[in-house]
Amino acid sequence: MGAGLKGYHRYSDYARFPGGRKKIDYLMTAISRLAAPGVEGKLRVLDVGCGNGSISFPLASVGHQVIGVDIDEASVAYCRGHSSFNNASFQCVPDGRLPFKDSFDVVVCSEVLEHLAEPQVLVNDMFNALLRGGLLLITVPNGYGAREVLGRFEKFLRVRLRLDGLVRLLRRTAGMMSAEEKHAMHTSNPDQEHVQKFKWGRLRRTLEQSGLTVLEQVNSFVILSVFLRKGRIGELVERVDCRAADLLPAFMASGWYVASRK
Numbered sequence: 001m002g003a004g005l006k007g008y009h010r011y012s013d014y015a016r017f018p019g020g021r022k023k024i025d026y027l028m029t030a031i032s033r034l035a036a037p038g039v040e041g042k043l044r045v046l047d048v049g050c051g052n053g054s055i056s057f058p059l060a061s062v063g064h065q066v067i068g069v070d071i072d073e074a075s076v077a078y079c080r081g082h083s084s085f086n087n088a089s090f091q092c093v094p095d096g097r098l099p100f101k102d103s104f105d106v107v108v109c110s111e112v113l114e115h116l117a118e119p120q121v122l123v124n125d126m127f128n129a130l131l132r133g134g135l136l137l138i139t140v141p142n143g144y145g146a147r148e149v150l151g152r153f154e155k156f157l158r159v160r161l162r163l164d165g166l167v168r169l170l171r172r173t174a175g176m177m178s179a180e181e182k183h184a185m186h187t188s189n190p191d192q193e194h195v196q197k198f199k200w201g202r203l204r205r206t207l208e209q210s211g212l213t214v215l216e217q218v219n220s221f222v223i224l225s226v227f228l229r230k231g232r233i234g235e236l237v238e239r240v241d242c243r244a245a246d247l248l249p250a251f252m253a254s255g256w257y258v259a260s261r262k
Helices: 007-011 018-034 055-059 071-082 118-130 146-160 166-174 179-184 198-209 231-245
Strands: 045-050 065-070 086-094 104-110 130-141 213-219 255-261
Touching: 007 055, 018 055, 018 104, 018 130, 018 213, 018 231, 018 255, 045 055, 045 118, 045 231, 055 065, 055 071, 065 071, 065 255, 118 130, 118 198, 118 255, 130 198, 130 213, 146 166, 198 213, 198 255
Parallel strands: 045 065, 045 104, 065 086, 104 130
Antiparallel strands: 130 255, 213 255
């Protein structure tokens, strides 16, 4: 295992790149730092929008009891077929509603809220799924950050101007990942689109309206995943990008990791 890699990294596609490792490391360490007082050891964790298991599997690998849920049957089937953990189970929630009440020490919701027409409904459901004092960990893109703005411009070129072939050629020439490769790191569902453009203030209000108390907000990166490159150059660019984000105000980051408590 390479320098700086942790044991749970082997179970996550996110660990292929520094930006992905930053996210998974934040989630893993936040659980141990911020779990409710008196709650120790292996926790009961709900992974909302589990996709292809890039968060559920690492959580299970350190012993937590994990339930992963997703609206996409293909993603749930992928997780069931690739999981080697007796302490992880997966289920489809086709209507997107969570059938849990006061059940979990931790709820994780990564890159989900931006896809929902009514994100407040899911935040309310996650609040209800938590035990009193439970921890909600959310990652979400800044709807007006560099990643989202440049991503929308790329979509404009590919879809509106019908330059998909040119964009693919430029990506290959620059040694960048294809859109399909990036997508597969998250989910088996090819039809997901971002329908919400969050600002930090709005995201905070959404959490607080459910009765959650925001504990901390951490910037994710600056331009990561728009210019994501393979190889050593990409590794270096991402490391610098992630470090730079830590020095910026929230509105300049391309995404946030947020911890809240019930």
